[in-house]
Amino acid sequence: MSELRYDPLQNRWTIIATERQQRPRDFVTRREVRRDKDDCPFCPGFEDRTPPEIAAIRDEEGTLAPDTDPGSEPSNWRVRVVPNRFPALSPEAGEVEWSRRGIYECINGVGAHEVIIEGPDHDLSMAEFPLDLTLDIFRMYRERLTALMQDRRLKYALIFKNHGATAGASLAHPHSQIIATPVTPRTVQIELVASLKHFRDTKKCLACDLIKQEEAEGKRIIYDDTKIIAFNSYASRFPFELFIAPKSHSAFFERTTDEELESLARCMRDVLGRLKRALDDPPFNYILHTAPNVSADPIPPGYWRSLGNDYHWHIEVIPRLVRTAGFEWGSGLHINPM
Amino acid sequence: MSELRYDPLQNRWTIIATERQQRPRDFVTRREVRRDKDDCPFCPGFEDRTPPEIAAIRDEEGTLAPDTDPGSEPSNWRVRVVPNRFPALSPEAGEVEWSRRGIYECINGVGAHEVIIEGPDHDLSMAEFPLDLTLDIFRMYRERLTALMQDRRLKYALIFKNHGATAGASLAHPHSQIIATPVTPRTVQIELVASLKHFRDTKKCLACDLIKQEEAEGKRIIYDDTKIIAFNSYASRFPFELFIAPKSHSAFFERTTDEELESLARCMRDVLGRLKRALDDPPFNYILHTAPNVSADPIPPGYWRSLGNDYHWHIEVIPRLVRTAGFEWGSGLHINPM
Numbered sequence: 001m002s003e004l005r006y007d008p009l010q011n012r013w014t015i016i017a018t019e020r021q022q023r024p025r026d027f028v029t030r031r032e033v034r035r036d037k038d039d040c041p042f043c044p045g046f047e048d049r050t051p052p053e054i055a056a057i058r059d060e061e062g063t064l065a066p067d068t069d070p071g072s073e074p075s076n077w078r079v080r081v082v083p084n085r086f087p088a089l090s091p092e093a094g095e096v097e098w099s100r101r102g103i104y105e106c107i108n109g110v111g112a113h114e115v116i117i118e119g120p121d122h123d124l125s126m127a128e129f130p131l132d133l134t135l136d137i138f139r140m141y142r143e144r145l146t147a148l149m150q151d152r153r154l155k156y157a158l159i160f161k162n163h164g165a166t167a168g169a170s171l172a173h174p175h176s177q178i179i180a181t182p183v184t185p186r187t188v189q190i191e192l193v194a195s196l197k198h199f200r201d202t203k204k205c206l207a208c209d210l211i212k213q214e215e216a217e218g219k220r221i222i223y224d225d226t227k228i229i230a231f232n233s234y235a236s237r238f239p240f241e242l243f244i245a246p247k248s249h250s251a252f253f254e255r256t257t258d259e260e261l262e263s264l265a266r267c268m269r270d271v272l273g274r275l276k277r278a279l280d281d282p283p284f285n286y287i288l289h290t291a292p293n294v295s296a297d298p299i300p301p302g303y304w305r306s307l308g309n310d311y312h313w314h315i316e317v318i319p320r321l322v323r324t325a326g327f328e329w330g331s332g333l334h335i336n337p338m
Numbered sequence: 339m340s341e342l343r344y345d346p347l348q349n350r351w352t353i354i355a356t357e358r359q360q361r362p363r364d365f366v367t368r369r370e371v372r373r374d375k376d377d378c379p380f381c382p383g384f385e386d387r388t389p390p391e392i393a394a395i396r397d398e399e400g401t402l403a404p405d406t407d408p409g410s411e412p413s414n415w416r417v418r419v420v421p422n423r424f425p426a427l428s429p430e431a432g433e434v435e436w437s438r439r440g441i442y443e444c445i446n447g448v449g450a451h452e453v454i455i456e457g458p459d460h461d462l463s464m465a466e467f468p469l470d471l472t473l474d475i476f477r478m479y480r481e482r483l484t485a486l487m488q489d490r491r492l493k494y495a496l497i498f499k500n501h502g503a504t505a506g507a508s509l510a511h512p513h514s515q516i517i518a519t520p521v522t523p524r525t526v527q528i529e530l531v532a533s534l535k536h537f538r539d540t541k542k543c544l545a546c547d548l549i550k551q552e553e554a555e556g557k558r559i560i561y562d563d564t565k566i567i568a569f570n571s572y573a574s575r576f577p578f579e580l581f582i583a584p585k586s587h588s589a590f591f592e593r594t595t596d597e598e599l600e601s602l603a604r605c606m607r608d609v610l611g612r613l614k615r616a617l618d619d620p621p622f623n624y625i626l627h628t629a630p631n632v633s634a635d636p637i638p639p640g641y642w643r644s645l646g647n648d649y650h651w652h653i654e655v656i657p658r659l660v661r662t663a664g665f666e667w668g669s670g671l672h673i674n675p676m
Binding site for chain 1: 343344346347348351352353355356440496498500503505507515517519521524525526529532536544547548554572574575623624625627661662664665667668669671672674675676
């Protein structure tokens, strides 16, 4: 059973995932992306190689399929969600148990760790997907967030993608992941504190003001339509880093409208396609930051949530072209050569 | 000229280092560690390939040499400090100029970026250095911090080492670096806030209490003598991560005693040697966290410093065996499989 441990000096939780335990020598071998198509657990026809399906969008129905029994999952899915085989956190861990020993705090490994398989095609990536598949993927993000936010044990659900070995991918078949946690992650907490302070000072949303200033300056905008904007962040940590957000104020991704999702799908395909062409298919991560679960239980104490006015969902895209060294890890400052 | 830019949402400064600018295609080629001994700018005899020496410890004198002219630097140094050839920040950038445009803030690239060349031997690492060389390196850290903290423009100086390509090293010859900044880095700010809160609540230093609890539990200690302790952090982000600190309260590394430095040199050689043997010379970073410059000017506003009671210097050692993926970047949470 995994657990979460709190570092009081760094105000940071870490997931100690004992199921993933390795012997010291196992760390020496460098992990590569598994590219083998014949042996891919995410390809159609190999549904029995993953744990039972949590949700899916299938061609015939065009809607979310109900949970089905293992062994009886048809291969005609467009998007498929399954539990991670080596989950960092699990919904089966029972109630949240928060304990304290001296200055150390610990929580049992309650949460969720799901994989969103992005289409049946092993070799394509989101830059090449048809628009309707990209839209289905973001619809599935919304569905899974909505479902997970019903669980009062969970404070947060983070959706992210690792593309390429340098960015942490271990399987080549296109997929993204959700990890839901019983704590609000530190980066989100920092954004919440900054946004709340700005809201108290100005009665306005910080990200809304960011977007307005980017529109006024017009120098860093990469994609812009009536619903969604993408721009290079002013203080980008990484070359070609992108900030993507809805232009109308919206704290909770699970409340995104269909029109916004369509714009988002168009935007992501466009910007990922441009990164792929300009930089020869670079490794990258993208991360969806949405407001924490408003209806979560207040355990552990001192966690952060948003009332909606003071947060604005966004997606960060970070191409992984430069290495992060001791300075970045030690300071939180990055050196961006672009 | 480089500049620092502030991200108001993430409460984070980034150094935009335009001197290091590259064209998009340049990012595609993967950087490797330069191992060539015949062409090493850090080897004795090639002193003219670096910018003029800032400081050195030489065999004959055993003391810090004064600044010398380029071309007249003798090769009999044990430890040598030179400016980084591609500095992220520079002491020649003039006074600190803090400006604000809408919600964005910017500071000109004032600071320092120095390289500490750790001995004449190209092929050894700190795990194999003689003890007196290791001690000279830490003496040099103390000297450079003392010197840099005289500059009222600088809030902070971070000393770090990148060992191995995965950890960000670009040259094989053993060396560490100092980057001094006109702002207090975010990770240090977080530690200062947590330490100050603990001090106000308990009238005790948080790191002192951490060390006491580790000594009482006795499960994670790797090195322990009368002056210095090293232990695996309770909430380690990385397998084999180490926290190394003086056992007596001490906020400022530049005030470390000779006895503490001797213990520290012994400790670092011991723990780095054990990592090297157990994990086949893994890539790693270490980072020295000391309290910010107490005598810095209050520009930009809102920066953090310590009065001494509420901070405790320490060194983090992070072996870089697992990749950091989208989840870690997006959440600040890490998944540690150990």
